[in-house]
Amino acid sequence: MDVNATTIVPAGPPKHHSSFTQHHLHSQKNNHSSHGHFPSKTILITIALVTLVTVLFIIFLVFFLIRRLKSSTKDGTCEEDSRELHDTSSRLITPTTVNSSPDVKSGCLHGGNLSRTPAPKFRGVQVFTYRELEIATDGFNEANVIGSNGGHGLMYRGVLKDGTLAAIKLLRSEGKQGERAFRTEVDLLSRLCSPYLVELLGYCADQHHRLLIFEYLPNGTLHYQLHSPNDEPQPLDWWARMRIALDCARALEFLHEYAVSPVIHRDFKSNNVLLDQNFRAKVSDFALAKMGSEKRNGQVSTRVLGTTGYLAPEYATGKLTTKSDVYSYGVVLLELLTGRVPVDIKRAPGEHVLVSWALPRLTNREKVIEMVDPALRGQYSKKDLIQIAAIAAMCIQPEADYRPLMTDVVQSLIPLVRSQSSLCSSSSLRFLKQRPSPRH
Template structure:
């Protein structure tokens, strides 16, 4: 248990917290911060004032810095750009001014940045994490400008004389444009009066009900197609006809997955691109308006360890999502297949899956606003690409499906064997519930066993978690490790990973680490 004690010792000694009791200035407190080995600083919701000391940039071990809800003034120190390990930075709710430092935006490990409710000004940098900031993370800064703020940036101040000339130019330009529009409309009206009546009918048809396109065999009327919404990058423009052809009318032979949210089909688009099409369960989907709103949110969530949503199509009561296709299927498929048709996942690949899935979940919990709770973390929702890089699937679907429902149904809010024990009392899902479910996945990777089933019928604990805890408590931790992959090289790493899983599976949610901490623990094993 030495590694677990080391983790817990790190968790306690590396945290510097003042909650609602601090006041005054920070200058003296962090004067010699280069000598500190602190990894987490939480000074939020206090009465600190004055400028942020540049010496904060010397805290090279810092991963989380939370200063929101104080009265700090002055600029955001560019020296914070020296914090190469920083993953979380919140300075919202202060009185900071000046521009957003490019050095801070360029921090490669930064997953979360909140600058809201300050007096910041100037253009929002287009580097690093600042390229993907949401409006909520910069709201309240009236003098910031850029695409996120919905305003263009003007550089420098013009003299009064230039302003007069500028105003005159606007007036003259307006007059010229107005005259041009009048001339063009006159010419167009004269031509239109001589048009063939059939042309006018065709024009009206092209602007009529989009469903008319579905009755036509011609694909030339592109404006009548049902287009998938475009997000950060141009998405696939698919029609209902395209989707039906790609899935062979949702043929059962193309089904590659079936769960609580709907059925997944392997599909080939007209251009030859292979995708996964999820047809959501009709009885559970929201109305059109709520569905489109959720898609606008989920479509912007991009990360190397999250399955990319390529687009969606909504027609009547039917809702269809289009995802990237994952060639190696789910982790569940590889762990459950013991017949020899698939190679056994060795420990190197299993540990890679654990780290990648943790990274994806950490991004959902801490790197995106609004934060996303998955609510259905399980082995079948961890998918693998050609290089066995894991990607978390179905994130946000629980909220998408049940935004108008309470979080009571186990069909919606989790899968038996992965549901945390507190769920029965609170009926509410939290990020710590996701951490518990991730702990179960770690046990699956370590043991090769599924969370529930006949294997545990006559065994102490009644399920995978109970059995593992019984073995660990009795000093037989090695007995739970999958004998098909256990060897002298993997044994130590597997035992250390087991200790992390045990912490994730604490009955008290408050005792579970965050996914940021879980990711750090796993990386600590990897770097040894």
Template sequence: MGWFLCSGKSNKKSKKKQNKKPIDPISSTSEKSKLNSSVDVKKEASKDGGSDRIAAQTFAFRDLAAATKNFRADCLLGEGGFGRVYKGRLESNNQVVAIKQLDRNGLQGNREFLVEVLMLSLLHHPNLVNLIGYCADGDQRLLVYEYMPLGSLEDHLHDLPPDKKRLDWNTRMKIAAGAAKGLEYLHDKANPPVIYRDLKCSNILLGEDYHPKLSDFGLAKLGPVGDKTHVSTRVMGTYGYCAPEYAMTGQLTLKSDVYSFGVVLLEIITGRKAIDNSKTAGEHNLVAWARPLFKERKKFPQMADPMLQGQYPVRGLYQALAVAAMCVQEQPNMRPLIADVVTALSYLASQKYDPESQPVQAFRMGSSTPRTRREQ
């Protein structure tokens, strides 16, 4: 349930704790008092008429401590501004789970905890992570999810160790299409629609065979209904993924999520981070780097991740980049509906690329300007 102000720097969860602050200053004393007060999830949910639909299991803190061997360091999966995530095994049924322990000294309050429980209790889709249960004992706030064995998409795209397998083109398109389907469910199937608000690579978790699921719903908002065109709210999200109109005005729409998805799709195609201050001047922001290249098709091969080693279909690359370019349009009304994105990416995912029988593009490792040639 991590959240950032739309400025600053995004760091990998497993390596460095994220510094997450809302745009409106909130005193830490106030937040701590909220977090330390007891919360009855079903009682709070009943105010919105949803308590009878909460299927999530309630856990005692001692049971989750036992599942993680008292939150032992070797069970730690990752860490972010929300707190820590541990791998655990429930003694009651021997199920392997991921347990998120919210930081009691952080800015994650009862509201975001409740939103996460309510959203994931009421929303179910193959591309949304499953919430198994929660713990609200005293000042403890923990969430129990299904365990996703392959970690996050971020783990497979950025800062990879030399011995780690790189994602091939087919797997990238499969992940992109699946993540889009999860977002489509939130926008088009949920009633009222849900704006995710925190779509990024670290929030796309991967199960067996790289099956993607959206996670972390603490920032999710119910979308506009009736004659309303947007929801006005504090600007929260992650720098590099926030739609420009939302960052400037606080007016949140479904198209805000489409922009964030476009950034993720660009990361999947290029292997670059949304924000990377290690790059040369002018290349720190992924979208800013990509926009001039979108205007010249002959430069599209420069945008392919060098880690693909030229193993991608030229037409598929062009089509995927065209989808990403539409999603990150500055004007929200120029962005496509997520349903149209799903249609395009599902088609690309169905077109399997075989480097043994299809052309391999020439490339130069470490260069952003690979030459293109065709080999049989």
């Protein structure tokens, strides 16, 4: 008997197989999606790290710059005083390139024991009428004459309307040359401000009148203090002379090194050095001043103007530099050392011209001692005397190239004046203790 065996074929795949397939496909889809998002996360993380590093670097850079600025400011303050206080060497002129005028550094006008009367606050140059100055001088009364400017005019003592005591220079009319000198002095002094230069308070250009108004310095000129024939002023002692020498050197240093353009004074002499109540020196009279070249030792052409005995040899060629002022400074230094005038025909033959007589003696110790002003009565330091003689010898060299810069002169004088300052401070204290009270 045949058996009809019917094979039953399922209508579809088993149910669990379908679930497996769906699960497999879903897993593949998720894996594919996961792989697609991975690069985006990496980029975001990288950008975040780079940004963080950049911000940290900027913060560090700003912090570093602030620290450096504070450090440089602290180290730069009064750098000159620090250098001077530690400079105890007794060197002569050296080719230093120190560029630190006390007039222009931050707050370092007067350092250590070299303090002077503070410079008056610069008020600006005022314009006066002739009538105002006529009233100030009591009609230009002869009793108020305090000096003359050669043949160029007279200097009067006057009281301005605000009560300020002033020195009023009445200039004589000299045509175009006088007008040029007047304008030069007003222009220069209205722009130059230093405690070592006489301050210009104002001027008058009323019609044909030309006047200059300066701060009043009660002790007159250095020439008067050194060479007055009637022995009216007390002789300047060694300490006062050294301070005056340094003040003058600082004035010329300022003109040569720290003015906007180098200024050649052209008429530096003891008559143009004025002394305040403390016998501190200020340089005056810029009528002949000339702007120099911006180049080191640059020459300018000029006519022969100035005062006999102070003129450098190169004046004969009409080619001047700042070294020409250095020569004139050397002559004034000789005046302080010897008490002699630059030219004196009353002296013995061979001694008429101070520079010619002094130059060969300045390098001989015995002869230098013989040259010293008798008015000092031996009250000076021989060691300092030798130093001053060496500086003077360098300044009055016939060849301009062998003369030092005024910056070098200043740096050479500072140790000498500082040592004298400490000695005089102690002696002044002893003097004050022994001095009787003044009578009223």
